[in-house]
Amino acid sequence: MFEFELVAQSNLARAGVLHTPHGPLLTPVFAPVGTQATVKAMTPIQLKDLGASLVLANTYHLYLRPGDTLVRELGGLHAFMQWPGPLLTDSGGFQVFSLSDTRKIDDDGVTFKSHIDGSMHRFTPERAIEIQNNLGADIIMAFDECPPPLERDYVLQSLKRTHAWAERCQSVHRRADQALFGIVQGGIFADLRTESAQFLRALDLPGYAIGGLAVGESKEQMHATIEVTNAILPEAKPRYLMGVGSPEDLVNGVRLGVDMFDCVLPTRLARNAAAFTRRGRLNMKNAQYARDPGPVEAGCTCYCCANFTRAYVRHLIVAEEILAAVLLTLHNLHVLLSLMREMRAAILEGTFENYAQAFLQSYQPVESKR
Ligand SMILES: [Zn+2]
Numbered sequence: 001m002f003e004f005e006l007v008a009q010s011n012l013a014r015a016g017v018l019h020t021p022h023g024p025l026l027t028p029v030f031a032p033v034g035t036q037a038t039v040k041a042m043t044p045i046q047l048k049d050l051g052a053s054l055v056l057a058n059t060y061h062l063y064l065r066p067g068d069t070l071v072r073e074l075g076g077l078h079a080f081m082q083w084p085g086p087l088l089t090d091s092g093g094f095q096v097f098s099l100s101d102t103r104k105i106d107d108d109g110v111t112f113k114s115h116i117d118g119s120m121h122r123f124t125p126e127r128a129i130e131i132q133n134n135l136g137a138d139i140i141m142a143f144d145e146c147p148p149p150l151e152r153d154y155v156l157q158s159l160k161r162t163h164a165w166a167e168r169c170q171s172v173h174r175r176a177d178q179a180l181f182g183i184v185q186g187g188i189f190a191d192l193r194t195e196s197a198q199f200l201r202a203l204d205l206p207g208y209a210i211g212g213l214a215v216g217e218s219k220e221q222m223h224a225t226i227e228v229t230n231a232i233l234p235e236a237k238p239r240y241l242m243g244v245g246s247p248e249d250l251v252n253g254v255r256l257g258v259d260m261f262d263c264v265l266p267t268r269l270a271r272n273a274a275a276f277t278r279r280g281r282l283n284m285k286n287a288q289y290a291r292d293p294g295p296v297e298a299g300c301t302c303y304c305c306a307n308f309t310r311a312y313v314r315h316l317i318v319a320e321e322i323l324a325a326v327l328l329t330l331h332n333l334h335v336l337l338s339l340m341r342e343m344r345a346a347i348l349e350g351t352f353e354n355y356a357q358a359f360l361q362s363y364q365p366v367e368s369k370r
Helices: 044-050 059-064 068-073 077-081 093-098 125-135 152-172 190-202 219-232 247-255 265-271 303-307 310-318 322-349 352-362
Strands: 004-010 013-020 023-027 029-032 055-057 087-089 103-105 110-113 120-123 139-141 179-184 207-210 239-241 260-263 274-277 280-283
Touching (some): 013 322, 029 055, 044 322, 055 059, 068 125, 093 103, 093 110, 120 125, 125 139, 152 190, 179 190, 190 207, 190 219, 247 322, 265 274, 265 322, 303 322, 322 352
Parallel strands (some): 055 087, 139 179, 179 207, 207 239, 239 260
Antiparallel strands (some): 004 013, 013 023, 110 120, 274 280
């Protein structure tokens, strides 16, 4: 279980298979985010039809509502949300640390206030694992601190905590049908990332995440950090870049040897009327699309583009119809999931570098608000 086979490599880019109790994951893979045990606007059947293989759910949200013990009673997260494939839960750390006004960190854990009813709660590494054991995802994450990436003193201090917490997570994790991944931190500092990757590598976990990126650093800093980290992480274990999912970041991440990604970007943008295309991002609310008889993206084979006009999609957005979110979410996920499939095929065929260059040349990135 959780064996990772490397099938092909092209420079640093890798194609592999990660075996999980709910089926194999073909990597590189992008995971749509189902924060509250649902990928917003999608049914599980729609996700399957899109070719999604891995779905992420958020521990912080599910712990607060409906509660991890309730999910366990109802058969665990796979049964509860009716997702038959592999699932991943984060540790709750990122959300808790994002509540910067209402949380208190110490070396043992974090005390925080619920965003739902203001009640007080406490996460420790042991508690984060217990909750994730109750939820029952295939891949679970160590409880870590995600510090401001540019503040060296803070990053250094929090790194010690993150490492001690990783050991505590490993020592209490009991379910053999769940893989516990460690999370490398260290901000944008090469020496700290190296130290963190070395420390976690020594724990011999079944997979590793690169955390604390796409939170305010430049693209150059992000790429340099991925490169430094991947140079230390073991070849034979999957590497997961957390919270990154713009098309250009996916291509650059795969190019630097990342195997797994997740991000709210495609689904969140869809609910804000934005469509990904192979050339950049479109705001489908714009008046220029009011009488446009073409599809959202010419040549796209998704259900939205195969059947509906830009004029109709824009009408749904302006009229605030639920179907607008459904159609644009379908389209955006289709764009990212086909990009991942194409990258995997290119790695297998030995043409990845050409593919990546051609994609990045025609794609106009938009600095995204995450
Ligand atoms: Zn489409």
